[in-house]
Amino acid sequence: MSKLYLLAGPTTSGKTAFSIDFAQRHDCEILSCDAFCFYKGMDIGTAKPTLSEQNSVKHWGIDIVAPNEYFSVKDYVNYAHKCVQDIINRGHNVLVVGGSGFYLKSFLAPVADDVAIPEEIEQKILYLEECGGIDLLVKLLKEINHAQDLVIDFKNLRKVKKALARCWATGKTLQELEDELYHQENPFSYLPKETFLIQTPIELLRWRIRQRAQAMLNNGLLEEVKGLLDNKQLVPNTPAAAAIGYRETIAYLSGEISREQLHEQIVQNTYALVKKQMTWFRYQIHFNHYLYL
Numbered sequence: 001m002s003k004l005y006l007l008a009g010p011t012t013s014g015k016t017a018f019s020i021d022f023a024q025r026h027d028c029e030i031l032s033c034d035a036f037c038f039y040k041g042m043d044i045g046t047a048k049p050t051l052s053e054q055n056s057v058k059h060w061g062i063d064i065v066a067p068n069e070y071f072s073v074k075d076y077v078n079y080a081h082k083c084v085q086d087i088i089n090r091g092h093n094v095l096v097v098g099g100s101g102f103y104l105k106s107f108l109a110p111v112a113d114d115v116a117i118p119e120e121i122e123q124k125i126l127y128l129e130e131c132g133g134i135d136l137l138v139k140l141l142k143e144i145n146h147a148q149d150l151v152i153d154f155k156n157l158r159k160v161k162k163a164l165a166r167c168w169a170t171g172k173t174l175q176e177l178e179d180e181l182y183h184q185e186n187p188f189s190y191l192p193k194e195t196f197l198i199q200t201p202i203e204l205l206r207w208r209i210r211q212r213a214q215a216m217l218n219n220g221l222l223e224e225v226k227g228l229l230d231n232k233q234l235v236p237n238t239p240a241a242a243a244i245g246y247r248e249t250i251a252y253l254s255g256e257i258s259r260e261q262l263h264e265q266i267v268q269n270t271y272a273l274v275k276k277q278m279t280w281f282r283y284q285i286h287f288n289h290y291l292y293l
Helices: 015-025 051-056 073-089 101-105 119-144 157-170 174-182 202-218 221-230 246-253 259-284
Strands: 004-008 028-032 093-098 193-199 289-292
Touching: 004 015, 004 101, 015 028, 015 051, 015 093, 028 073, 073 093, 073 101, 093 101, 101 259, 119 157, 157 174, 202 221, 202 259, 221 246, 246 259
Parallel strands: 004 093, 004 193, 028 093, 193 289
Antiparallel strands: none
16 A cells, blocks of 8 residues: 655755655655745745756656746645545655645645635725725734634734635634634545654754855856746745745845845745744644654
8 A cells, every 4th residue: 555755854954865765765756845846937946856856756746836826725735635646546655745834734634625715805805905904904803703812923914814815705713714624534544654854953954054045046046036037927925926035036136135135134034944844843743753864
């Protein structure tokens, strides 16, 4: 029977090199679980596996959509189910690899529901945003949730709008929606699973982050971002443009920061992401194995 392996680790922990070796030894095909490897043309800043690495082991989940397209967690879940079924139908094992915790968790627990948002609700929220900005939307979200403690970033406009839309579309609170999601069937319950977490000393991660940021700039990150912007593939204020390395480069090309600040901001924002990833893995996912690379 085919098996589902999940390999997690923070950015720069060495997931790619280890995953290639693991996949070859365990007859796996690799399914990427990185929220920005989905985007075509975003290669340098996302540190995608090289073409040589992709040719050595079949990869899925890379270069699925253009950066100016929206690809939700629900879209990824649907895509992942098709990939896993294809792989196991051909008698291979699946190795899911990534540092995007929410996407990784989708293989272990329900993370996305089927709430459809009517266009009139989307338009209403856009109008209210124009009238009162994010403060008004947060106020309305708190009202519909009866002032409950909400686990949501009230400074993240996209998340606030999505939460408000889901509440209005269903007439339910976020807690009620979360309870319903919790009782959904466990995904991939028909497959045995093993989970692995790469653990790397933080001092080594800091060094690798600085080296990686410099390598990205040396290898043409500026040119890659400028080309994507010129071709309207990368659009500011979209999920793809928020990727670390890209948002800082956009700020540099717009004259908001200097060349020296560009490198340092990539380093600092990557380090903040790594700490967030490590915290997520610690509290959100149970791992069977710990790897020290």
